[in-house]
Each structure stands twice: as structure tokens, then as C-alpha cells.
Amino acid sequence: MAEAAIVAQGLQKHYGAYHALRDINLSIEAGETVVVCGPSGSGKSTLIRCMNGLEAFSEGQLNVLEYEVGDDLAQLSAIRKRVGMVFQHFNLFPHMTILENCVLPQVRSLGRGREEATEKARQQLARMKIDMHAEKFPDQISGGQKQRVALARSLCLDPEVMLFDEPTSALDPEMIAEVLDVMRDLAREDMTIVCVTHEMGFAKAVADRVVFMAEGQIIEVAPPETIFTAAKSQIARDFFSSVQS
Amino acid sequence: MTDVVTPSEHLPPPQNTWGEWIWKSFFGSVSNTLFTLAFGAFVVWVLSSVAGWMVLDAVWRVEDRDLCGHGAGACWAVIEDRWRLIFFGLYPYEEQWRSSIACLALALTIVLSCVPKFWSVRRLPVLWLAGFSVFVALMRGGFAELTLVTTEQWGGLSLTLFIFASVFLIGMPLAVVFALARRSSFPVIAKGMGVFIDVVRSLPLLAILFSAAVVIPILVPDWLQSSKLARVIVAFAVFFAAYQAEIIRAGLQSLSEGQEEAALSLGMPYWSVILDILMPQAFRNTLPSTINQAVITFKETSIVTVIGFFEIMASGRAVIGTDEWGAQFVEIYVFLGLVYFVFVFGLSRYGAWLEKRMRVGHG
Ligand SMILES: Nc1ncnc2c1ncn2[C@@H]1O[C@H](COP(=O)(O)OP(=O)(O)OP(=O)(O)O)[C@@H](O)[C@H]1O
Ligand SMILES: [Mg+2]
Numbered sequence: 001m002a003e004a005a006i007v008a009q010g011l012q013k014h015y016g017a018y019h020a021l022r023d024i025n026l027s028i029e030a031g032e033t034v035v036v037c038g039p040s041g042s043g044k045s046t047l048i049r050c051m052n053g054l055e056a057f058s059e060g061q062l063n064v065l066e067y068e069v070g071d072d073l074a075q076l077s078a079i080r081k082r083v084g085m086v087f088q089h090f091n092l093f094p095h096m097t098i099l100e101n102c103v104l105p106q107v108r109s110l111g112r113g114r115e116e117a118t119e120k121a122r123q124q125l126a127r128m129k130i131d132m133h134a135e136k137f138p139d140q141i142s143g144g145q146k147q148r149v150a151l152a153r154s155l156c157l158d159p160e161v162m163l164f165d166e167p168t169s170a171l172d173p174e175m176i177a178e179v180l181d182v183m184r185d186l187a188r189e190d191m192t193i194v195c196v197t198h199e200m201g202f203a204k205a206v207a208d209r210v211v212f213m214a215e216g217q218i219i220e221v222a223p224p225e226t227i228f229t230a231a232k233s234q235i236a237r238d239f240f241s242s243v244q245s
Numbered sequence: 246m247t248d249v250v251t252p253s254e255h256l257p258p259p260q261n262t263w264g265e266w267i268w269k270s271f272f273g274s275v276s277n278t279l280f281t282l283a284f285g286a287f288v289v290w291v292l293s294s295v296a297g298w299m300v301l302d303a304v305w306r307v308e309d310r311d312l313c314g315h316g317a318g319a320c321w322a323v324i325e326d327r328w329r330l331i332f333f334g335l336y337p338y339e340e341q342w343r344s345s346i347a348c349l350a351l352a353l354t355i356v357l358s359c360v361p362k363f364w365s366v367r368r369l370p371v372l373w374l375a376g377f378s379v380f381v382a383l384m385r386g387g388f389a390e391l392t393l394v395t396t397e398q399w400g401g402l403s404l405t406l407f408i409f410a411s412v413f414l415i416g417m418p419l420a421v422v423f424a425l426a427r428r429s430s431f432p433v434i435a436k437g438m439g440v441f442i443d444v445v446r447s448l449p450l451l452a453i454l455f456s457a458a459v460v461i462p463i464l465v466p467d468w469l470q471s472s473k474l475a476r477v478i479v480a481f482a483v484f485f486a487a488y489q490a491e492i493i494r495a496g497l498q499s500l501s502e503g504q505e506e507a508a509l510s511l512g513m514p515y516w517s518v519i520l521d522i523l524m525p526q527a528f529r530n531t532l533p534s535t536i537n538q539a540v541i542t543f544k545e546t547s548i549v550t551v552i553g554f555f556e557i558m559a560s561g562r563a564v565i566g567t568d569e570w571g572a573q574f575v576e577i578y579v580f581l582g583l584v585y586f587v588f589v590f591g592l593s594r595y596g597a598w599l600e601k602r603m604r605v606g607h608g
Contacts, residue, residue: 052510081512091507095525104521109512150507157511 004063005030005161005192006051011060013046013216020046021057022216030160033193035203035224038213039239044196047213048163051194052076052083065160081109083161084154088170090146092138092153098125099134102153109157117156124152128182144175148182155186162186164195198243200228212236299579314572323573324580327564331580334400334555340392347383348403351376355410359595361602373414380407396474400555402584408546408556411478413539416485421524423490424497445487450548453480458552477549485542492534496527529603536596540589557581 006028013021020043028034036044049055050062053069053076062069067079093101102121106112112120125131128148133141138149147167154162167183168176180202187193187206197203203210203224210227212220220227220236228244231237271281302318304310306325313320324331332348333341354376357363363372384403387393399407426438445453457480458473500523508518528535550559561581565574 054506054510077512077514080510083510085507085510087503087507089501089503091501091503093504093507093522093526095529105508105511105513108514108517108521154511 003030004028005032005065006194007061007063008047008050009061011047011050011057011062013043013050013055013057020216021050024060024218026211026218026221028192028194030192031190032208033187033206034195034209034211035207036194036196036211036213037198037203037239037243038219042213043216044213045165046216048165048194048196051161051163052080052085054085081157082159083163084157084159085163086147086150086154086165086167088166090138090143090150090170092146092149094138097135097137098130098141098149101138101149102156105153106156120156121152124155125149127155128152142175143171144178147171147175147179151179151182151186159191161192161194164193164197166196166198168197168199200224200240200244204228212239214239319576319579320573321576321580323564323570323576327570330401330564331557331560331577332401332403334404334557334560335398336400336403337392337394337398340386340394343383343386343391343394344399344401344403347380348406350379350383351403351406351410354380355406377411377414396472397553399474401560402557404549404554405546405556405558408478408481408549408554409543412481412485412542412546415479415482416489416542419482419486420489420493423486424493425519427490427494428497442487442490445484446491450481450484450545451551453484454549454552456480473552474554477552477554481546481549485538489535489538492531492538493524493527495534496529496531497523499530500526532596532600532603536592536599540592543589543592544585557584 004027006026008024008026011021011024012019024047036048038044046055050057050069051064056071057069064079065082067075069076069079092098093104096104099118099121102124103114103117106117106120107114122131122134125134128151130141130145130148130152133145133149138146141149151167164183168179171179176199180199183193183195184202184206193206195202195207207224209221210224211218212227212231212233214235219233220231222231227236228240231240270277272278298318300318304312304317304320304322307322310320310322310326313322329338329341333344336344354372357376358369358372363369380403382388383391384399384407385394385396423438423442426434427442429435429438454477457476461476462473504522504526505518508522513521546556547558549556550562555563558581561577564570565577570577
């Protein structure tokens with residue numbers, strides 16, 4: 001039995017009066033690939049953003065790797081150095097070249113030398129098949145290319161866990177595949193992956209488990225083939241039949 | 246995601262109709278033609294009389310000064326006679342070479358720090374330290390063969406440049422700190438800074454400088470006393486920072502939240518998120534306002550006259566104050582205007598160039 005990379009126990013989150021996360025209990029093993037889905041507003045982003053401390057929760061306990069997520073800034077920055085995140089809107093730094101986008105975080109976060117960081121960056125960009133654009137600025141490349149740069153930028157830090165929040169939903173259909181392809185390769189390695197997505201094909205191909213959320217709660221957790229065809233709850237069955245058709 | 250503010254562009258009419266368009270709008274109808282001719286004549290008349298006054302009919306040499314006023318044009322003889330007073334103020338006559346070298350050194354420092362090659366955390370401080378040291382050492386003297394000249398005797402263009410450069414240099418980092426405090430997650434700091442900025446902005450600059458020059462020495466113990474010029478510059482810098490902080494804050498607000506989140510989730514330390522990611526973009530997005538603020542500050546330096554400093558405006562007025570050249574006030578003001586114009590116009594053009602450069606490839 002592999003050890004757990006992420007453990008949430010009794011997680012609660014309130015936005016003022018709004019109850020965004022209700023008693024979340026979830027354990028994700030190291031090396032596992034977990035896809036999170038559910039209707040809009042169900043708290044998927046909130047949950048995944050709690051995992052690297054971008055969002056604070058109100059109650060409960062959340063452990064990531066050997067750290068506890070909380071107010072302790074030193075712990076948070078230790079987590080963020082080992083947990084990468086890819087966003088829906090890429091969030092590349094527009095005032096830097098693609099290469100510098102990948103080099104600077106290594107220098108600032110890990111204290112790597114520029115030379116080593118540059119080598120690493122080129123290597124990751126090549127792996128994402130985007131190295132020929134290294135000297136360009138983010139505004140000069142397509143959405144799919146931007147997302148692959150964002151992924152390379154994260155991978156440069158050698159993370160053990162990757163969080164994805166709808167990485168393909170801001171992309172044109174023809175670019176979705178190129179991003180999913182590289183994510184699929186990643187999932188086959190021993191990286192721990194938590195991915196919010198509605199790409200059911202991707203989930204079927206690589207997910208060990210699918211987490212279905214609604215109204216701030218985890219309704220069901222099951223392997224993809226089970227949950228897509230034989231979900232226990234009516235709400236999950238309705239959801240999956242609507243996204244798969 | 247980028248939220249770069251691009252100025253709205255007025256599209257010119259299509260190329261092939263340019264000539265047609267000009268012809269139509271200037272000579273399209275009888276009234277248009279009449280107006281064009283009348284206005285054209287007016288422009289020619291204004292230009293020729295300005296040129297006549299400023300150049301053709303002007304009196305240039307002090308020897309010819311008797312010609313001044315008798316139907317002749319501008320009497321530039323006053324400048325030849327008194328340029329030293331205008332440029333150096335009350336600085337001792339025999340030592341004025343020091344003031345001119347100091348002035349050049351400072352101008353060079355300012356120009357060099359506008360060159361992107363010098364924009365690094367290591368080069369800029371070295372450049373500024375060198376520039377200001379040379380300036381102060383030369384102006385003040387008091388070592389080797391150089392006699393001591395206290396700041397009360399500094400004056401003219403050197404003083405104007407020195408005040409502007411110091412205010413900008415102290416004020417800019419201060420503005421960054423103010424802007425960050427303003428968006429601090431501690432409500433006490435954020436609110437406190439907000440109130441402070443609003444108070445500073447609601448006070449007239451004159452009142453602030455006057456307090457720094459006159460009131461503080463009464464309140465502060467002797468051992469904390471600094472020169473009047475230093476106090477005035479610091480007070481001016483705080484005033485500048487209050488305005489510039491709001492500009493920077495607007496720049497920060499124009500960025501998408503994702504920028505900060507991405508940097509944080511890459512484990513970058515707070516200072517780096519601010520200095521490497523947010524500030525460069527905030528500055529880029531607010532460059533026109535920042536240049537505007539710099540221009541205003543340059544022109545406002547003349548206000549220090551009121552508290553007894555002899556910067557270039559005051560020196561110019563001192564020339565008019567004498568019986569000898571009292572009649573030449575127009576010439577003096579035109580000349581001062583030209584000096585200001587050179588600096589302010591240079592600053593504006595630099596701003597335009599910078600904006601264009603920063604847009605290249607990543608707008
Ligand atoms: N900063 C905020 N303040 C108040 N309410 C918020 C805030 N952020 C999110 N919410 C609310 O919390 C709920 C969960 O939001 P969340 O972004 O996690 O949903 P989601 O499942 O990711 O939805 P989507 O599929 O649309 O991205 C939503 O109802 C949203 O309105
Ligand atoms: Mg979401």
C-alpha cells in the first residue's frame with residue numbers, strides 16, 4: 001500500500017454565509033491520478049486550490065506530502081515548491097520570454113544557478129515540444145502552446161504532485177488534444193495528479209479514480225469505468241450522461 | 246492572461262484617398278476655402294513675427310544693448326550678461342566651474358539611467374551612487390583644494406536638477422512601499438496608509454515644504470537636525486510618493502489575479518512575486534501616468550523658491566529684479582521656458598519611446 005500524498009479530513013470552507021466545501025474527506029495515494037468533476041459551482045476549484053494554500057479553509061485538516069496546510073507560511077512555501085499547479089487561463093508572465101518564464105521560478109524558488117536552470121528549462125520545453133518558441137513572448141503563441149509552457153514551467157521545479165484546474169477548458173477544440181497528450185504521458189509516470197476536468201476520455205484513459213462533487217460535497221469516488229456507467233447516486237448518473245453525450 | 250491597456254487608435258482614412266480627403270476638407274467649399282486662406286495667413290503672420298522678434302531683429306551682444314527696446318526684437322544681451330546667475334544662482338563666482346561639472350554629471354546620470362542596459366539591480370544603484378557622490382562632492386567641496394560651499398548657496402539649474410533627481414529617486418521606492426502597504430492584508434496597515442496618502446494629497450505642496458523647512462527644526466532635537474535642503478527634498482519625495490503610489494496601485498489592480506497566484510504556486514518568495522512579476526507589469530501598464538507625474542514634479546521644483554532656495558526660476562527673477570535688466574522680463578521668461586522645455590520635452594519623448602519599446606513583442 002503506497003503512502004498517501006494528500007489527505008483531507010473534515011474540510012469545511014465558507015465564503016461568508018456561503019458553504020463552499022462541506023465535510024470533505026479524501027485520501028490520494030502517491031503516484032495516483034485522480035480526476036475531479038461535477039457541475040459548475042460545486043467547489044472543485046475551491047478544493048484543489050486549498051491543496052497548495054491559494055485558498056484557506058475554515059475547518060478540518062489537510063495534509064500534503066509531509067506538510068500540514070495552514071497559516072504557516074514556511075510550510076506553504078515548502079508545499080508549493082513540490083506541488084505544481086496549472087490554471088485554466090495559463091497565467092504565463094507576459095513580460096518575460098517563454099524561456100525566462102521557466103528559468104526565473106527555478107532561480108527564485110529553488111536557488112538554482114541560471115545556467116542549470118536554463119538547461120532544465122530547455123529540456124522541459126523540449127519535452128512539451130515547444131522548445132522552438134523559447135525566445136518568444138507568451139502573446140506570440142497559441143493557447144495550446146501556452147498551456148504546454150505553463151506545464152513545462154511547473155515541471156522545471158521537479159514537483160511530486162501536479163494540480164490541474166480545468167487545463168483545457170479555455171482552449172479551442174483543436175488544441176485540447178495536444179495538451180491532453182502531454183498530460184497523459186505525465187500521468188503514466190509516478191507523478192501524483194489531481195485534475196479538475198470534464199474531459200471524460202482523458203479520465204477513462206488515465207484516472208485511477210474519479211471524484212464526483214456537487215454542492216460542496218463529495219458525492220462519489222470510484223474508478224472511471226464504474227462511475228461513468230454505474231454511478232450509485234442519481235445526480236452523478238445525470239451528470240455523466242449529460243457530459244458524455 | 247494579460248490586461249494591457251492599449252490606447253484607442255484613430256484609424257486614418259484609407260491611403261488612396263488621402264489627397265482627396267485633404268483637398269475636400271480644406272478647399273471643398275467656398276467657406277472652407279476662405280477659412281483655410283484666412284487661417285493660413287494668420288499662421289504665417291504669427292510665425293514670421295515670432296521669428297522676427299526672437300531671431301531676425303534680436304539684439305544678441307551686450308555691447309549693442311543700447312539698441313534694446315527701440316523697436317528692436319528680443320534683447321538676448323541680458324542672457325549673455327547674466328547667464329551665470331541664471332544657471333548657478335548664488336554659487337560663488339570663481340567656483341562655478343564646479344557647479345557646471347556637477348550639473349553635467351547629474352544630467353549624465355539621469356540620461357544613463359534611462360538606458361535599458363543599466364536596468365539591473367546591481368548597475369542602477371552603482372550608477373546613482375556614483376552620480377550623486379560626484380555631484381555632492383563637487384558642489385559642497387570642503388576637501389582638498391575645494392572650498393566649502395553650503396547648500397544654502399547652491400542654486401540655478403544645478404539645484405533644479407538635483408532636487409528633481411533626488412525627489413524622483415527617493416520618491417519612487419517610497420511609492421512602491423506605500424502602494425504595497427495600501428493593499429496589505431492587514432486592515433490596520435492598509436487603512437492607515439490610505440488615510441496617510443489622502444492626507445498628503447489634500448495638503449498643498451507649499452504647506453508641506455514649508456513645514457519641513459521651518460516647522461520641523463523647531464520641533465526636532467538638535468542632534469536630529471539635517472540641512473534644510475535635505476528636509477525639503479525628503480518632504481517633496483513623500484508628496485511625490487503619495488501620488489505615484491496611487492498610480493502604481495492602479496497598475497497592480499489592472500493585473501489579473503492569476504499572475505500573483507501563478508507566481509505563488511511556483512513557490513516564489515513574496516519579494517520576488519512583487520519585484521519580478523507584479524511591479525514590472527504594473528509599471529508598464531501605467532507608464533504614461535508615471536511620465537506625467539515626473540513632468541509635473543520637474544515643473545513643481547520651482548516652488549522651493551518660496552522657502553529661500555535659489556533654483557533656476559528664482560535666479561531668473563533675480564535678474565529682472567535689478568534696475569539694469571528690469572525691462573527684459575519677457576526675454577528672461579522665454580529663456581527659462583526654453584530651458585524647461587528642453588527637459589520636459591525630452592522626458593515626454595523618452596516616455597513615448599519607452600512605451601513603444603515595451604509593447605514590442607508582448608503587448
Ligand atoms: N471568492 C469567492 N467569494 C464568494 N464565493 C465564492 C468565491 N469563490 C467561489 N465562490 C463560490 O463557491 C462555489 C464553488 O466555487 P468553485 O470555483 O470551487 O466551483 P467550481 O466547481 O470550480 O465551478 P466551475 O466548474 O464553474 O469552475 C461557487 O458557488 C462560487 O460562487
Ligand atoms: Mg472551477
